[in-house]
Amino acid sequence: MLTCIVAIGDNFAIGKNNDLLWHFSKDLKRFKQITTGNTIIMGRKTFESLPGILPGRHHVVITQNKNFKVNDERVTVINSKEALFAYLDDGKEYFVIGGGEIYKLLLPYCNKIHLTQVHKEYDAEVFFPTLDYSKWNIKEEETGFIDEAETTAFSFLTLKRTTVLK
Template sequence: MGVYTMIAAVADNNAIGKDNDLLWRLPDDFKRFKALTTGHKIIMGRKTFESFPKPLPNRFHIVITRDREYKIEHPECQVVHSLEEALEVTASEPVTYIIGGGEIYKMGMPYADSLEITRVHGEFEADAFFPEIDPEDWTLQAEVFHPADDRHDYSFTYRTFTRKRS
């Protein structure tokens, strides 16, 4: 069985999105997301998938929806109807990324082996949130601060967590 990594940019108040869009534009975080997820299968909800102008290149998309009639005519996409089905489809992968949105992160938290979190320093109004990261369950492995600059309106910190095993 492979490793499941949840990857998200999360504000200090756990906000991740509003009206099916991101709350900020952080070019270096986009580059990191692309570098980490390229070549892997990515699991997401339908609304997250529909927020992309087209499927992300060099990644296989597994899209979760309750809508049994929902179809995506693209060779790099597969529709499933539950997180459990998505996990079955990816069971033989060495690493699979769970990329959102809020409901998928909430459902995925018990299955995640690691978290790649970009903590965006600020509080934002949102309608989608990342679940709390319980320090009883997770160990912070790495942390890299990125200051605000002419390309980034907000400072942020990349944080890598691994699940504590009992």
């Protein structure tokens, strides 16, 4: 099963200059808690933006660049959506972590989204696909503020697709 995990602004903004738009510690802790012990799927640019191989997670990097290689057993490089689906084990949950092109490619196949919504619009270059919320049910919700000054609100949502995909 594919699950997206993403943090977006109110305008679906997710990144600029190959980086996150904010570094919100509660969101980063949530990401780590949800993904540790699992396989994370990302594009090459997202992989290259990481500070290194994230501990306790197997990394699957999707890239059209057939010359892209990572010499580490914790990383699998895949060159197409078809090869990705051949690689996946039906009984496991996999976490799609970005970037924008990978979300566009794989969101139609995801049954769940762990969504952090930062309630502010951001200037960005990369956006998450616009969600049709009528196709998703909120299963969990937590709200708060990302800073002690309580100037920017956030919501942690767990969304499940109303019609489960096979």
